[in-house]
Every structure is written in structure tokens, then in C-alpha cells.
Amino acid sequence: MEEGVPLVVPEINGEDAKLHHGLIANPNCSTIITMMALAPIAKLSPIIAVNASTYQAVSGAGMSGISELEDQIEAVRRQEEVVPHIFPAQIAYNCVAEIGSYNDNGYTTEEMKMQNEGRKILHLPDLKVTCTCVRVPVFRSHSISVTFVTKDQVTVEQAEAAIKDFNGDVLCTSHVPTPLETSDQDLVYVGRIRKDLCNDHGLVLWCCGDQIRKGAAANAVEIMEYLLK
Amino acid sequence: MEEGVPLVVPEINGEDAKLHHGLIANPNCSTIITMMALAPIAKLSPIIAVNASTYQAVSGAGMSGISELEDQIEAVRRQEEVVPHIFPAQIAYNCVAEIGSYNDNGYTTEEMKMQNEGRKILHLPDLKVTCTCVRVPVFRSHSISVTFVTKDQVTVEQAEAAIKDFNGDVLCTSHVPTPLETSDQDLVYVGRIRKDLCNDHGLVLWCCGDQIRKGAAANAVEIMEYLLK
Numbered sequence: 476m477e478e479g480v481p482l483v484v485p486e487i488n489g490e491d492a493k494l495h496h497g498l499i500a501n502p503n504c505s506t507i508i509t510m511m512a513l514a515p516i517a518k519l520s521p522i523i524a525v526n527a528s529t530y531q532a533v534s535g536a537g538m539s540g541i542s543e544l545e546d547q548i549e550a551v552r553r554q555e556e557v558v559p560h561i562f563p564a565q566i567a568y569n570c571v572a573e574i575g576s577y578n579d580n581g582y583t584t585e586e587m588k589m590q591n592e593g594r595k596i597l598h599l600p601d602l603k604v605t606c607t608c609v610r611v612p613v614f615r616s617h618s619i620s621v622t623f624v625t626k627d628q629v630t631v632e633q634a635e636a637a638i639k640d641f642n643g644d645v646l647c648t649s650h651v652p653t654p655l656e657t658s659d660q661d662l663v664y665v666g667r668i669r670k671d672l673c674n675d676h677g678l679v680l681w682c683c684g685d686q687i688r689k690g691a692a693a694n695a696v697e698i699m700e701y702l703l704k
Numbered sequence: 705m706e707e708g709v710p711l712v713v714p715e716i717n718g719e720d721a722k723l724h725h726g727l728i729a730n731p732n733c734s735t736i737i738t739m740m741a742l743a744p745i746a747k748l749s750p751i752i753a754v755n756a757s758t759y760q761a762v763s764g765a766g767m768s769g770i771s772e773l774e775d776q777i778e779a780v781r782r783q784e785e786v787v788p789h790i791f792p793a794q795i796a797y798n799c800v801a802e803i804g805s806y807n808d809n810g811y812t813t814e815e816m817k818m819q820n821e822g823r824k825i826l827h828l829p830d831l832k833v834t835c836t837c838v839r840v841p842v843f844r845s846h847s848i849s850v851t852f853v854t855k856d857q858v859t860v861e862q863a864e865a866a867i868k869d870f871n872g873d874v875l876c877t878s879h880v881p882t883p884l885e886t887s888d889q890d891l892v893y894v895g896r897i898r899k900d901l902c903n904d905h906g907l908v909l910w911c912c913g914d915q916i917r918k919g920a921a922a923n924a925v926e927i928m929e930y931l932l933k
Contacts, residue, residue: 524902528757528849530799530838548777569884570759570840570847572896572910581860581898590901603902607849607910609759611799612841618799620757620836620849624902631810655798667801669810672819673753673832673853681801681836 482595485697486643487514492702503588504690505529509619510596511663512682515637517597520627525604530611530618536561574608616654618683624676638665657683661693711824714930715872716743732817733919734758734846739825740892741911744866746826749856754833759840759847765790803837845883847912853905867894886912890922
């Protein structure tokens with residue numbers, strides 16, 4: 476991507492859309508869902524580090540990803556051989572921890588986007604992110620298991636209140652959000668917020684959002700709406 | 705569980721089986737897979753902290769878990785209503801980040817086992833573990849995305865060599881292990897070993913193992929074999 480092109484999520488860094496004349500980029504789909512969960516907390520305290528494991532839907536690879544899961548489920552039902560085309564291994568009844576190509580550091584391009592794009596979206600140039608991206612047999616909506624460390628201590632109650640008040644997020648306290656229930660809508664659902672047992676300045680959460688809607692198309696429309704305001 | 709009853713994984717702490725007269729416990733299934741990956745590294749340096757996100761197969765809930773996934777996949781195919789019985793939400797084409805009941809700290813019983821049992825198995829009473837347990841639509845074999853911090857720095861090469869030499873583990877360097885390929889056998893497959901980008905003393909890995917075999921039945925047989933040696 477061209478240097479200096481802003482990556483914009485309107486609810487987080489909408490003003491950035493005005494920084495560059497001509498090009499604005501839509502961030503990576505699992506990054507955008509995670510950053511929607513972290514943005515309200517980053518307003519309370521800078522976030523220093525993020526550890527994320529993703530549970531990514533097949534539609535992240537487009538229509539052909541959806542067909543591949545459908546076809547493989549049917550092949551298993553008929554006890555026929557399953558031959559992967561889109562994903563590096565069978566995705567039906569399986570998990571594939573390999574999305575994108577590999578960098579020299581052993582991380583995939585998809586995993587490094589969580590750090591590189593996250594830094595731009597949250598305006599935290601020193602943010603450190605360790606990410607493992609995993610494809611799961613889900614049609615729509617990415618889910619992310621996130622642990623993060625804040626500079627100043629943030630309590631669970633403060634984090635919940637910030638997420639509850641954040642435009643575009645839904646705080647879940649009485650149930651655990653799932654990718655299925657968050658499919659085909661624009662909001663990011665955040666739940667299971669609790670203290671990190673390894674770090675006094677750490678918190679843990681689980682978030683889900685439709686990466687086709689919020690992760691791509693809807694976000695692009697929202698950027699345009701923001702610019703036309 | 706009775707106080708003092710050893711939790712035994714023969715390859716890791718087989719000698720513990722001789723500590724208690726009468727009772728020996730088989731550890732939790734996702735814990736055992738994770739500890740099989742971490743044990744060889746814990747021999748190089750004490751492990752201080754672990755951050756784990758699990759991708760757990762439905763068979764962790766027994767035969768009824770398997771039937772539930774099969775029935776739901778069929779119901780979706782017939783466009784019939786899906787009613788969850790065993791899992792808290794639909795598991796077909798979904799991820800459910802809720803396994804076990806909740807402790808006051810917001811973690812589930814399943815998640816706390818990773819710390820409480822991990823401490824006993826690795827003989828690391830101060831080990832801190834933050835865990836998120838997630839059920840995925842996979843029939844057999846649990847997978848775990850693990851980040852861990854060691855007291856002394858361990859390189860990727862050292863970690864790989866230790867895992868390669870460890871009885872019961874398979875080191876994967878040229879492909880990424882999946883739950884499907886590790887089903888119905890007793891070994892734990894470990895891959896994607898790389899540096900934690902958030903911590904100089906941290907490493908990241910992905911491991912898969914059949915929790916019915918290594919995570920339960922086979923381990924129980926191996927304990928007995930160990931005692932009869």
C-alpha cells in the first residue's frame with residue numbers, strides 16, 4: 476500500500492480520511508473487528524501490547540471460500556475425497572492456522588496486519604502485536620480472542636463502560652457473542668471482558684463481527700458518509 | 705479433586721504417578737495437549753506465563769457432542785431450525801467461547817484448569833496462565849494457540865530442537881498441523897514456533913492433539929504402563 480495512505484475506521488479515526496487527497500484504505504478485516512473492540516479502551520489509556528488469536532470465517536477468502544466449505548461438508552457427507560483448492564488444508568471440520576504468505580519472522584502477512592494497521596488506526600506507532608490467524612469452518616463473521624496490556628491500569632468495569640458507550644460496539648455481559656449471531660449486521664460484539672491473570676495491566680476479551688459488512692463493504696460506505704458529513 | 709492427587713502425563717511427570725497410593729488423575733484434555741508442547745521447553749528454562757486460546761473439538765463433550773454437531777449440520781442442510789442441547793449455542797458453522805461454568809474471576813472452570821493443572825504437571829507452582837477456551841465445529845483433536853514467556857531466553861531453534869527430541873511430540877516445520885490430521889493417534893503435533901513480538905523472552909506456537917486419545921484414554925493406559933515398568 477502507498478505510504479501515507481490512511482487506514483480508516485470511521486468510529487475510531489474518521490478524521491484521518493481527510494489527511495490524504497485521493498486514496499483512503501479500508502483496513503484488514505480481522506484487524507478492523509479487533510480495533511473496534513480496543514479503540515474505546517485506548518481512549519482510557521494507551522495500549523502497549525496485544526496478543527490475538529483469530530477464528531476467521533471462510534468468507535474472508537471471498538465467495539470461493541464459502542463454496543469450498545459448502546462443497547467439502549457435502550463431500551464428507553457423501554464420504555467422498557476432499558481436495559482443498561482455496562485453503563491450504565481441508566476446512567470442513569478443521570482449523571487451519573495459516574492465512575496469507577509468510578514473512579521472514581515466521582508470521583503471515585495477515586498476522587502482521589494486526590500490528591501494522593492497528594498502529595495506524597489507533598494512532599499508537601509503538602504498539603506491539605503478536606497474532607495467530609486461524610481459519611475455522613464458519614461462513615461469516617470473524618471472532619478474535621484478545622489479551623492486551625494498557626499503560627495505565629484499566630479495570631474490567633471501566634473497559635465495559637467504555638465499550639458500552641462506543642458507537643459501533645455492543646457490550647455483551649449476560650451472554651457470549653458468537654460469529655453466527657453477529658453475521659449480516661454492522662456492529663462488533665464484545666464480551667467476556669476479564670483481568671489478564673499474567674499481567675496486572677492486562678485485560679482479556681472476545682469479540683465477533685461480520686467481516687464482510689463491518690470488515691469491508693459497510694466500513695467503506697461509512698468512510699464515504701463520514702467524508703460527506 | 706482430592707488434594708495431593710498427582711495429575712500425570714507419563715512423558716512429562718511420570719514419576720509423580722508413584723507419589724500417591726491409590727489415586728492418580730488424568731489431566732484435563734486441552735491442558736494435556738498444551739503441556740505436551742510446553743514440557744520440552746520448560747526443561748530449557750522455567751516457564752513464567754502462558755497465554756492460550758483453544759480450538760476445542762466437540763468430542764471433548766463426549767459422544768453427545770459429536771451427535772450434536774452431526775445433527776446440526778444436517779439441520780442446516782435441510783434448512784430446519786437448530787436447537788442447541790449440549791453446547792450453549794449452535795456449534796455447526798459457529799464458535800462458542802464458553803466451556804464449563806464460570807468462576808468469580810470471569811474465567812471458566814475449563815480455562816482455570818490450564819493454570820491449576822499446568823502448575824502440577826510442569827512442577828511450576830507459580831506459573832501464571834491466561835486462557836480462553838473456545839468450542840469449534842471440529843469432531844476430534846483440540847488445537848491451541850499458545851504464547852509463553854520463559855525465565856531465560858529460549859531461541860526458536862532451541863525450542864524446535866527440544867520439541868523434536870521429546871517423546872510424544874512431533875515437530876512440524878514444513879507444514880502447519882491441523883486437528884484433522886492429528887485425529888485418532890497419540891502424538892501431539894507442534895508447529896509455527898516463532899518469537900513473541902511483544903516480549904523478548906516470549907515464544908509462540910500452535911499445537912494439535914487428539915484429546916480422546918492422548919487427552920484421555922491413551923494417557924490413562926500410558927500411566928498404567930509407566931507404573932508397571
